[in-house]
Each structure stands twice: as C-alpha cells, then as structure tokens.
Amino acid sequence: MVVLSKIYTRTGDGGTTALGDGSRVSKTALRVETYGTADETNAAVGMARLHAEGDMDAALARIQNDLFDLGADMCRPAPSQDGAAEYAPLRMTAEQVDRLEREIDAMNDALEPLRSFVLPGGSALAAHLHLCRTVSRRAERLAVALAAEEEVTEAAVRYLNRLSDWFFVASRIANDDGRADVLWVPGANR
Template sequence: MVVLNKIYTRSGDGGDTALGNGERVAKHSLRVDAYGSVDETNATVGLARLHAQGDVGDALARIQNDLFDLGADLCRPDMARDAEAEYAPLRMADAQVDRLEAEIDAMNETLAPLRSFILPGGSALAAHLHLCRTVSRRAERLAVELATEEDVNAAALKYLNRLSDWFFVAARIANDDGRSDILWIPGANR
C-alpha cells in the first residue's frame, strides 16, 4: 500500500530524482524521460475518459492502471538484480500485451478496411484518443532508445507498441465505427 502524506520532499531541488531502487539520477535522464512520457500518456487517457463510456471507458480505466504498472517497471532499472530486491519489483507481463491484442482484434472486426490515412479528429473522444496515440508513441520511442543503453523489460516495450495501435482502432470506433473518420486527401490544398 502506498502512503503519501507529504507531497514535496525537497530532495530533487538539485535536479536529480530517485528511481524505484533508490538510485539517484538526473531528472533529464533517458529513463526518467521514458517513464515521464508514460505518465503523460496516462494523463491524456484521463482526458479521453471524460468522453468515454461503456466498454471503451472500462478499457481506458484498465489502460490507466497498466500505465502505472509500466511506469513502475521503467523506474526500476537493473532487472538482473530483481531477485535481490526487498520486494518483487512490478514488471509488465505478456498477459497485459495479450489483452490489448485481443481488444484490438475485437474492435477491428467491426471496422471497414482503411483506403486512406485518417486525420486525427472527428468526435471529441476520437480526437483525444489520437492524442493518446501520439503521446504513447513518444513514450515508446524513448523506451526503445533506453533499451539500447540499459535493460528494459521486453513486455513493457511490446505493451507500448500495441497501445498506440489500440488507441488508433478505438478512435475509429469512436468515430461511428470509422464512418466519421476524416480521410487524408493527399495534396488537397496545393
């Protein structure tokens, strides 16, 4: 159980922060940037939820929880030392990726194939889901870059990759099952 009775600590006033294992790093480190972008993704999902209901709203709530799991995973470096930790670090699991894939497949079954790229927008929910998609893509790029320098849980990378696809398909669902998608017209304004 997390207990937060004091919000500021002053420990980061010098520009560093503590990772999940207690190690202190610069606030501009790639790891902090990666899990910070995951947190930003979570905030955009919170905005999308203002316009969602039913199955999509429930799925977005699950995704928000997963994103906290993902942030916890990314803020804990040195996976090789997980067994030595006082308590087992929270790591993303393939089951979370599998759930996203199943949800993408189920949503996609109702959609006509795309014959053009689509522009972000349409309904308020679709527009917010496209914002979620682009922010999650940035988080993925940062996590992939981090993985070139340090160990990163493979399930975390897969989850981020599937997540942006989930947001894309959900945005099409939010646009009247794709019927209200705004199609890109190449060179339309030349």
C-alpha cells in the same frame, strides 16, 4: 500500500530524482523521460475518458492502471537483478500485451478496412484518442532508446507498441465505427 502524507520532499531541488531502487539520477535521464512520457500518456487517457462511456471507458481505465504498472517497471532499473531485491518489483507482463492485442482484434472486427490515412479528429473522443496515440508513440520511442542503453523489461516496450495501435483502432470505433473518420486527401490544398 502507498501512503503519501507529504507531497514535497525537497530532495529533487538539485535536479535529481530517486529511481525505484533508491538510486538517484538526473531528472533529464532517459529512464526518467521514458516513464515521465508514460505518465503523460496516462494524463491524456484521463482527458479522453471525459468523453468515453461503457466498455470504452472501462478499457481506458484498465490502460490507465497498466500505465502506472509500466511507470513502476520503468523506474526500477535492471530487471535481471530482481531476484536480489528486498521485494519483487512490479514488471509488465506478456499477458498485458496479449490483452491489448485481443481488444484491438475485437474492435477491428467492427471496422471496414481503411482506404486512406486518417487525420486526427472526428468526435471529441476520437481526437483525444489520437492525442493518446501520439504521446504513447513518443513513450515507445523513448523506451526503445532506453533499451539500447540499459536493460528494460521487453513486455514494457511491446506494451507501448501495441498501445498506440489500440488507441488508433479505438479512435475509429469512437468515430461511429470508422464511418465518421476524417480521411486524408493527398494534395487537397495544392
């Protein structure tokens, strides 16, 4: 159980932060940027949920919880060292990725194929989901860069890749099952 009785600690005043294993790194470290951007994605999902209801809201709530799992995973370096840890660190799983894929497939079944690229917009929910998509895509790019330098959980990177796809398909659902999508018209303003 997490107990937060005091919010500020002053330990980061010098520009460092603690990782999940207790080590300290610069607040500008790629690992911190990665899980910070996952947290930013989570905040954007919270904004989208202001416009969601029913199954969509429930799915977004699951994603918010997964994003906290992802942050916990990313803030703990060296997954291969987990066996030596005092307690089992929380890691992303293939099952979380699989769930996103099943949800994408189910939503996509309700949609007609696209004949043009979609501009971010339409309903308020769709616009917010597009923002979620772009922020999660940035988190994914950071995770890929981190994986090139340090060990990361493969499922975490895969989850971020699927998540941006999930947001895209969900945005189309939010636009009256794609009927209210805002389509790109190449060269329209020439």
